[in-house]
Amino acid sequence: MTSISTPSEAERDLWNRARARLKVAVGEDVFTSWFARLDLEEIVDDLCHLSAPTRFLCSWVQSNYADRILEALKQDAPDLARLQVTLRVNGQARPRIASQNEAPSREAPVAPSAPAMPRLVRDNTAQKGDALSGSAIDQRMTFDSFVAGGPNEMAFGVARQIAQATVNNTVSFNPVYIHATVGLGKSHLLNAIAHETAAADASKNIVYLTADHFMYHFITAVQRQSALAFKEWLRKVDLLLIDDMQFLQGKSATEFGHTLGTLLTGAKQVVVAGDAPPRDLEMLDERVRSRLSGGLVVPITQFDVELRRAIVQRRADQSSTRFGMHFPTAVVDYIARVVVSHGRDLDGAVNRLVAANQLTGELITVPLAEKTLGDLIRSQEARRVRIEDILRIVSRHFKVPRNELLSARRSRDVVRPRQIAMFLAKALTSRSLPEIGRRFGGRDHTTVLHSVRKVEQMMKDDGELCQEIELLKRMIEE
Known part of the structure; x- marks a missing residue:
């Protein structure tokens, strides 16, 4: 038996370098979701022991x-x-890891019994406070608090129609897929649909789940050999709302596909939100992407100045009412x-000015805003190109999965893209060759330099390639 000890400085450096490679390979969002909260506990013989703060994270990382x-x-x-990967409780990992003399295992350690699966389906006996359980419903995210404008007007109208149709036991569009980048109101609309439907008809079975909760419930059901019961449970819902679809991966993505088919066949309403159109959700089966694309796909575009002003004015009015302060036009x-x-x-900008006013007594003015909001101000110049944008566009154009571009595969259909x-990363960004190499799966800067020179030479000999790269x-720059 080997007791758990504090990792050495060399071991911590090893883990930090591995974390950096993972971040480059999977991207910021996936890294934050699955790897950022992992800690190194110890390295013993040929085994690396990590810990995670939740049972779900232990199981998911170990399995996937x-x-x-x-x-x-x-x-x-x-x-x-x-x-x-073991569970970390109050800063301590458990159980202990096995030494080389013990039977090797790639399975997740046996953790204490998981709590019973929470009841997410609403029924008539539910207490008022438990009406919408499962993933947390934000009580502030209602249709009344949503500020509509040109970029989100269609999504807002569709969301209200879904709530009304569900109450009336009709299905207008199914499934509905809302997509937008971060912070444009997808989650707000899903919460608002749940609130509106619940307020109008207390008998409706409503399930709101973020993708990680869906995965947790599915993995728990598999571990307890109750997957069939889980499927039946989901099929009883009148309204299924799935948020952060881009984080659904592995077996849970496949299971969602089966559940989606059953819900659609039964004329139940499904609303999904993600950060990209269905065609770009590479972790999903082609049939699931086709199902989502075949419903109503509603984008929310970047806010224009009119909508931004309406949002700021709404927040400013709320602050004026609450704190008695004045926001000049x-x-x-x-x-x-x-x-x-x-x-x-x-x-956040409005909140900062409110805080500055309360802490210093200074009137809310444009000079105060300039001083307080410096890090939020974005240049009005052309959008800065990110390597992530390049990977996404090249992956879609050449029909090569993003993870293949970052992999060690050497086949021609992967090497050329x-x-x-x-080449595009070097041409369109200010990143150095070593930085680009790190973002492309931890490659050496000489590999990047070779690729850049190779493409430059091919462009001299191939006019069609020049046109393709200009396209x-x-x-990328749009």
Whole structure:
């Protein structure tokens, strides 16, 4: 038996380098969801012991990412062959890991019994406070608090129609897929649909789940050998709302496909939100993407200045009512003009000015806004190209999955798009060659340089390739 000890500085450095490789390989969002909260506990013989703060994260990482984590670790520690993820409680990991003399295992450790699956389906006996259980419903996210304008007007109208149709036992559009980048109101609309439907008809079975909760419930059901009961349970719902679809992966994505088919066949209403159109959700089966695309796909585009101003004015009016302060029209106009990212930053801008006023007593003016909101202000110049944008466009154009572009595969159908993507990263971004290499699966800067020169030479000899790369540049810079 080997007791758990504090990892050495060398072991911590090894883990930090592996984390950096993982972040490059999977992207910021996936890394934050599945890897950011993992801690290194110890390395014993050929086994790496990590800990996670939740049972779900332990199970999910062990089942879906063990090989990828080991691959990242092996670049510096080739002798590592096993990975174990255990539950971390109050800063302590458990149980202990096995030494080389004990039977090797790639399975997740046996954790204490998981709590009973929460009842997400509403029924007539539910207490008022439990009416909408499952993933947390934000009580502030209603249709009344949603600010509609040109970029989100269609999504807002469709959401209200869904709530009304569900109450009337009719289905107008099914499934409905709402997509937008972060902070543009997808989650707000899903919460509002749930609120409106529940308020109009207390008998409706409503299930709101974020993708990670859906995965948790499915994995728990599989572990308890109750997957069939889980499927039957979901099929009883009148309204299924799934948020953050881009995080649904592995077996849970497949299970969602089966559940979606059953719900549609039974004329039940399904509303899904994600950060990309269905065709770009590469982790989903083609049939599921086709099902989602065959329903009503509703985009929410970047907010224009009119909508930004309406949002700021609404938040300013609420602050004026609550705190008795005055937001001059010039300040509202200034925030709407310079804070161009998304709705959450607009809310944050108003909150910062309220805090500055309360803490310093200084009147809310444009100079105070300039001083307080410096890091929220975005340049009005052309949008900065990100390597993530390049990977997405090149992946779609050449029909090569993003993870293949970052992999070690050497087949021609992958190598050529990868080299073109590296060339575009060098041409369109200010990133250095080592930085680009890290973003392309942890490659050396000499590999990037070789790819850039290779594409430059091919462009000299191939006029069609030149036109194709110019097309890609326009698509990336749009």
